Amino acid sequence: MRYVASFIAAAVYFHLALGPAKAIGDTEVKNCAIAIADSVEASNISNVCGVPPELLAAIVEEFKQTREELQRSNQDLREMAEDRKASVERLKQTLDLTNGQVRAAFEILGETNVPSEQLSSKLVEIAQKFKLLQSIAAAEPGDTPEITDLKQQVEAATKAGELDKADSLLSTIDEKQSQAEDNLAVNRAKTLANRGDLALGRLRYKDAAKHFASAAATLPPDDAYVAQRREYLRQEASAFGQQGEEYGDTAALQRAIELNESLLQTTSRSGSPLEWAGTENALGLALLALGVREGGKERLELAGAAFRAALEERTRVRVPIDWATTQTNLGIALWAIGERDNGTANLEEAIAAFHAALEERTKQREPIGWALTQINLGNALRTLGLRESETSRLKDAVTAYQAALEELTRKRSPLDWAKVQLNLGLALWAIGDRESDAAHLEQSIAAFNGALEEWTRERLPIKWAAAQSSLGNALWSLGALEPGTERLEKAAAAYRAALQELTRDRVPIDWATTQNNLGGTLLALSEKETDLSHIKDAITAFRTAQEVWTRKRAPLKWAMAQNNLGSALTSLGRHDTDKASLEEAVAVLHAALEELTRERVPIEWARAQNNLGLALMRLGMLESGTPRLDEAIAAFHAALEEWTRERVPLNWASAHGNLANALGKLAARAAGPERVKHWEAAIVSLRNSQQINTRELQPQAWAFMQNSIGYSLVLIGEQEDEVARFEQAIPILREALAVQLQLQEARSAAATSDSLCHALLGTGSRMKDRGALLEARQLCESAKQVITAAGDSAAETSDNLARIADALKALP
Incomplete structure (x- = not known):
């Protein structure tokens, strides 16, 4: 018989999740016309005052190497290379710091090993604290002459950037104040809080939390100090939150949650509505950070509830900017929930929240904040678009990312520009893959290659690997449209490169994603080269991915890997005439369809139906009778209910080709008029397929x-x-x-x-x-x-x- 070769549906691939964007705290700092510190939700701004991140990194390294030579607070910066000296001078003047404070700032960055993409935001965070610290040694009523003198020494040490000395002097003041009577307790609490501020400036969040806790405990128990005690406890909770988010410290996040919950019990909503709302927002931030790190949705849903509660008092009329900030945080929480559930309601709400935030965070008023919210909006639209049959949401995501690039230029913020390029590439790839459109796929490849120019392996190994994996996806999709194997071979090379950094121990979810995608590419190669080793390697890769993508932990991803595995087993059974592989393929695909329901994921349900039809058809060819062939034809017809020509033309054509093949084989076993009916139906399907395969x-x-x-x-x-x-x-x-x-x-x-x-x-x-x-x-x-x-x-x-x-x- 000479019927058209079976069209195996391409294995399902995934992009690496970049994680929810950073939520927004209540402190907003502006320097060099860039929103920074806690006001940055989508990423950390990576270019401050015109100084690119690689130059900041070089300055940090040089300060680390020459620390002893630069120990004297007012030493000239002549040791620095001329280009770096100019950059340091520009930073010093713009951030209003002394030579010693600049030196101390870079030493702090070097000691804490801040990632290069966060150097600039952390530099400004430290600079902000230095400005606050310049007033921490102000004399208080009741200070003795000795303590007043010590405070003056603290002020001088702070301005000189001698932070160890400043902390030691504050410790001495604390000891002397602790020896005094209760009437000095307020001053001692202030000194402890000053130590907390100093620790924050050095990015020592645990130390800061300890000092703020001590400050709260030191205040007299009088009602007059209730508000001040709450403030110190709020600062303690904030420090624990920063420790947890920036260092992956789960215990610190749990402590931040406990403190904020306790503060809500002691803060009167009617008496201090905005303070109460700020505490709800802070609670939401801690729950969100912990929920992103954990599996499940419980913490994320609690975070969403906290942000909704905050919005009851943070109304747009009363505090428009805080309202927009909390709307953004709510959107991020809803997006994170939507990433983990099977529906679309949370994603729809997230999109609405981001649109609301953009009503106040306008391009004219806050250009960088506007751009970052556009990124969040694009991410939510892209996630939703991947679950829908149409591509309108994906195209809206492209529009949002392109808008963000109007402000986040490569010159201004190269690492953030690269992040947007990656997200833009993912949206373009999804459109190109869905519509079988080579132009969109070429654009996505260009975007991924652009991201890789800034996200180098040396600078950002994990992000480099994520971009390599995404590049592999686009090359795979484009390779499926072309007759040769060059693009597919490049895709496999990109995935293997990514796996050098995306190890199972380091990032198990991303490792599983890349294993799955590598398996899909190898399977596609096997169809063009008839190479059994590619098929067997693909089967191994899909099974390996399922070691992390378990049905309990990630049911949809497990099911899609199961679908891919069934497709690979069918290919092996076809080439080896192996009935056992085909029977296993049928069982595997039936299991996949228990999770890939038509209501939940219609396009993937159709893909699994098509692959089930192929396995049944091949099995039917090895058996007598027609039951398996009848089941195969029913599966192909089911696939065509969702794989329409308008939605997914290439898949529609493939399913018609497969249906024609099965009808031809059924005709061979029929008799009389039934044979002619099946052959004529096969001709109709073949002509349909030729409408796309011209x-x-x-x-x-x-x-x-x-x-x-x-x-x-x-x-x-x-x-x-x-x-x-x-x-x-x-x-x-x-x-x-x-x-x-x-x-x-x-x-x-x-x-x-x-x-x-x-x-x-x-x-x-x-x-x-x-x-x-x-x-x-x-x-x-x-x-x-x-x-x-x-x-x-x-x-x-x-x-x-x-x-x-x-x-x-x-x-x-």
Whole structure:
């Protein structure tokens, strides 16, 4: 039989999740016209005062290496290279710091090993604290002359950047104040809080929390100090929150949650509504940070509830900027929940929240904040778009990312520009993959390559690997549209490069994602190269991914990997004629469909139905009877209910090709009119597939299907003993043969020559046409040589030659 080759649906691939954007605290700092510190939600601004991150990193390293030489607070910066000296001077003047404070700031950055993409935001955070610290040594009523003198020394040490000395002096003041009576307790509490501020300036969040806790405990128990005690406890909770978020300290986040919950019990909503709302927002931030780190949705849902509560008092009329800030935080929490559930309601709400925030965070009022909110909006739209059949949401995401790039330029913020490029590439890739559009896929590849120019392996190894994995996705999709294997080979190389950094121990979820995608690419390569080693490696990769993507932990991803595994097992069973592999494939795909329901993920449900149809068809070919073939045809029809031409044209064409194949095999086992009905239905499906696989765009596939159509007509002619069917088949087969000869596809041309030989035999023998029979003999003889040379059976061709000989003998 010469029916169109089965179209295996491409394995499902995933992009690496970048994680929810950073939520916004209540402190907003502006320097060099860039929103920084806690006001940055989508990323840390990586270019401050015109100084790029790589130069900041170099300055930090140089300060680390020359620390002893720069120990004196007012030493000139002449040791620095001229270009770095100019940069340091610009920072010093813009941030209003002394030489010593600049030195101390860079030493802090070096000691804490801040990632390069966070250097600038942390530098400004430290600078802000230095400004606050300049007033911490102010004299208080009741201070003794000795303590006043010590405070003056603290002020001098702080301005000189001698932070160890300043902390030591504050400790001395604390000891002396602790020896005094209760009337000095307030001053001592203030000193402890000053130590907390100093620790924050040094990014020592645990120390800061301890000092703020001590300050709260030191205040007299009088009602007059209730508000001040709450403030110190709020600062303690904030310090624990920063420790937890920036250092992955779960215990610190849990403590921040406990403190904020306690503060809510002691803060009167009616008496201090905005303070109460600020505490709810802080509680939400801590819950969000912990929820992102943990599995499940409980913490994230509690975070969402806290942000909603805050919005009851933080109204747009009362505090518009805080209202927008909390709307953004709510959007981030809803997006994080939406990433983990199967529905779309949370994602829809997240999009609404980001749109609301943009009503106040306008481009004119707050350009960087506006851009970062556009990124959050784009992320939510992209996540939602991946779950829908249409591409309108994905296109809206592209618009949002492109808007963000108007402010987050490569010159201003290269690392943030790279992040937006990656997100933009993911949205473009999803559109290109969904619509089988090479132009969008080429654009996505360009975006990923752009991100990789800034996200180098040396600078940001994990993000470099994430971009490599995303590049692999786009190359895989484009490779599926092209006849060769170059793009697929590049995709496999990109995934393998990514796995050098995305190890299971370091990032298990991303490791599983990349293993799955590598398996899909290898499976696609096996279809073009008929290489069993690729199939077996793909099976291993899919099973490996499921070690992390368990059904309990990640049911949808488990099911999609299961779908991929079923597809690979079908390929192995087809090439090895291995019934056990095919039976396992059927079982695996049925299990996948328990999670990939039509209501939840219609496109992936259709993909699993198509793959199930392929496994059943192959299994039916190894068995007698038609039950498996009937089931296969039903599965293909089911797939076509969601794989429509309008939504996913390439998949629609593939499913029709597969349906035609199954109908042809069913016809071979039927009898009488049923056979003709199945062949005619197969012809309809083949012509449908040719509407996408056109002669101009896919000449190889088009010619193969053209041969299948012609051969179906030949078989119908044999069944009906109708010359018209043979005459209809002949021009169709001649067209197919002409294309195959032009493409120099000898084996395919031999198959079509055999089909044309059979058609000419049908007319020649019935019409007593010697010319037709002689042409038929020539075609079959040349076809037999090629088929035999390829090691295939030429029994049917030999039978045609024998029939031609008999027909020629019967001529007068």
